[in-house]
Amino acid sequence: xxxxxxxxxxxxxxxxxxxxxxxxxxxxxxxxxxxxxxxxxxxxxxxxxxxxxxxxxxxxxxxxxxxxxxxxxxxxxxxxxxxxxxxxxxxxxxxxxxxxxxxxxxxxxxxxxxxxx
Amino acid sequence: xxxxxxxxxxxxxxxxxxxxxxxxxxxxxxxxxxxxxxxxxxxxxxxxxxxxxxxxxxxxxxxxxxxxxxxxxxxxxxxxxxxxxxxxxxxxxxxxxxxxxxxxxxx
Numbered sequence: 098x099x100x101x102x103x104x105x106x107x108x109x110x111x112x113x114x115x116x117x118x119x120x121x122x123x124x125x126x127x128x129x130x131x132x133x134x135x136x137x138x139x140x141x142x143x144x145x146x147x148x149x150x151x152x153x154x155x156x157x158x159x160x161x162x163x164x165x166x167x168x169x170x171x172x173x174x175x176x177x178x179x180x181x182x183x184x185x186x187x188x189x190x191x192x193x194x195x196x197x198x199x200x201x202x203x204x205x206x207x208x209x210x211x212x213x214x
Numbered sequence: 215x216x217x218x219x220x221x222x223x224x225x226x227x228x229x230x231x232x233x234x235x236x237x238x239x240x241x242x243x244x245x246x247x248x249x250x251x252x253x254x255x256x257x258x259x260x261x262x263x264x265x266x267x268x269x270x271x272x273x274x275x276x277x278x279x280x281x282x283x284x285x286x287x288x289x290x291x292x293x294x295x296x297x298x299x300x301x302x303x304x305x306x307x308x309x310x311x312x313x314x315x316x317x318x319x320x321x
Contacts, residue, residue: 132310134310140314140315141301141312141314141315142250142252142258142301142303142315143312144309144310144311144312147308147310156308192257192258198248198263198264198267199246199247199248199263199264199305200246200248200250200260200263200303200305200310201248201250201258201260201303201310202260202263202269203260204257204258204259204260205257206256206257207257
């Protein structure tokens with residue numbers, strides 16, 4: 098079964114850091130672009146970041162550029178997001194998603210990140 | 215940047231109805247337009263890609279169409295299981311953009 102499972106969310110103070118992980122199974126992880134997408138509860142989906150299949154290139158939404166770093170370990174079938182200088186408006190559910198056919202065809206269940214003092 | 219605006223924001227319809235959700239782009243876009251279904255507390259589900267291609271396993275009552283600045287998701291005969299929020303999404307280069315979502319309720 099094709100599956101993505103996120104972990105690492107939680108409560109963090111403003112200015113703090115958090116590292117999200119996403120473990121993939123059931124497909125050749127190294128063949129796909131991977132993304133992070135976030136959603137404030139009750140609001141719309143927002144794309145955050147993308148990493149090439151081999152990790153050679155990354156892209157970020159403007160609002161996280163310079164604060165978040167996406168990475169992957171294809172040997173471990175894992176995707177990561179290092180989040181630094183967190184702000185209140187980073188509070189959201191963070192999904193990892195597989196990129197394919199111009200969209201996101203496989204999603205994890207999401208992990209909640211709450212930035213609050 | 216391209217902005218996607220969905221209409222309506224909320225929609226209430228009866229079982230068996232034909233339902234259409236519209237996604238309008240702020241400028242003419244390519245065909246890389248996708249649709250997702252999201253039930254409360256769940257991750258989005260990939261429904262349609264490249265404007266009109268149905269993802270494997272998605273019921274045939276769902277269809278997508280459009281070009282330029284206007285794209286639509288149509289459910290030909292609404293079922294109780296279709297109650298959800300629907301999102302459109304576009305891809306161009308290094309940017310992936312979503313609409314704000316349309317909440318579909320069953321009367």
